[in-house]
Amino acid sequence: MNIILLGPPGAGKGTQAQMLVEERGMVQLSTGDMLRAAVAAGTPIGLQAKAVMASGALVSDDIVNGILSERLDADDVRRGFILDGYPRTPAQAEALDALLAEKGMHLDYVIVLAVDEDALVDRISGRFSCAKCGAGYHDRYKLPKAEGVCDVCGSTEFKRRPDDNAETVRTRMAEYRAKTAPILPFYEAKGLVRRVDGMAPIEDVKAAIEGILTT
Ligand code: ADP
Ligand code: AMP
Numbered sequence: 001m002n003i004i005l006l007g008p009p010g011a012g013k014g015t016q017a018q019m020l021v022e023e024r025g026m027v028q029l030s031t032g033d034m035l036r037a038a039v040a041a042g043t044p045i046g047l048q049a050k051a052v053m054a055s056g057a058l059v060s061d062d063i064v065n066g067i068l069s070e071r072l073d074a075d076d077v078r079r080g081f082i083l084d085g086y087p088r089t090p091a092q093a094e095a096l097d098a099l100l101a102e103k104g105m106h107l108d109y110v111i112v113l114a115v116d117e118d119a120l121v122d123r124i125s126g127r128f129s130c131a132k133c134g135a136g137y138h139d140r141y142k143l144p145k146a147e148g149v150c151d152v153c154g155s156t157e158f159k160r161r162p163d164d165n166a167e168t169v170r171t172r173m174a175e176y177r178a179k180t181a182p183i184l185p186f187y188e189a190k191g192l193v194r195r196v197d198g199m200a201p202i203e204d205v206k207a208a209i210e211g212i213l214t215t
Helices: 013-024 031-041 044-055 061-071 075-079 090-103 118-125 166-188 202-213
Strands: 003-006 027-030 081-084 109-114 127-130 136-138 193-197
Touching: 003 013, 003 166, 013 027, 013 081, 013 136, 013 202, 027 031, 027 075, 031 044, 031 061, 044 061, 044 166, 061 090, 090 166, 109 166, 109 202, 118 127, 118 166, 166 193, 193 202
Parallel strands: 003 081, 003 109, 027 081, 109 193
Antiparallel strands: 127 136
16 A cells, blocks of 8 residues: 655644554655755755755755655655655656656555644744654644653654744645645546544544555
């Protein structure tokens, strides 16, 4: 099973992807995570992407198509993958189609997390994650079970993203509306789109996605 999780920043894509990884053994392919790793490692791609990401704008299609193509060559993706944060432009959607055809892979669903934009700043400003394993949390909606201790790996160190501030979030949302939302008709025409209520509690969103994947 190979899926795309689609929705604006803060819609819950990473949260749901992490649960699908844990429970179904799927592989999460987050271009945002890949780019942040490149920035942290100081690679040439990271150096190019750093300022763009900090501003909330989109990194160039060529760069993200390149890192995604390379990632799709690893064996683990054959277990089934979840694309989280890719594709983000019509050109990326076209490139993905070509890549999948070339590699003999296919897409099963494009699951859209439908959310109310007003909730997103609140979601994003409360977001934090484990500094060791990356498990995602929220100041109010998803706290670790034991205060200050990661549920998954037991680490006591957490981090926040530098681009999770109110100003950058607005740019990221504008980018989503202008460049990412227009890819929906492309997938609708293929009959792949399924919508879930992303405003529901995390466990209910999870159940709705499970319902789609098991039909
Ligand atoms: P995305 O990957 O789409 O940018 P995240 O999965 O990181 O979004 O979610 C953004 C923040 O909102 C995180 O702190 C997460 O814990 C929280 N969150 C995710 N889904 C929900 C939900 N259904 N209800 C409330 N908070 C949520
Ligand atoms: P995310 O982790 O998905 O919120 O992405 C964080 C940032 O990385 C975005 O604001 C963009 O600058 C960049 N980015 C991630 N994925 C893509 C993509 N598919 N296309 C262009 N830029 C991306």
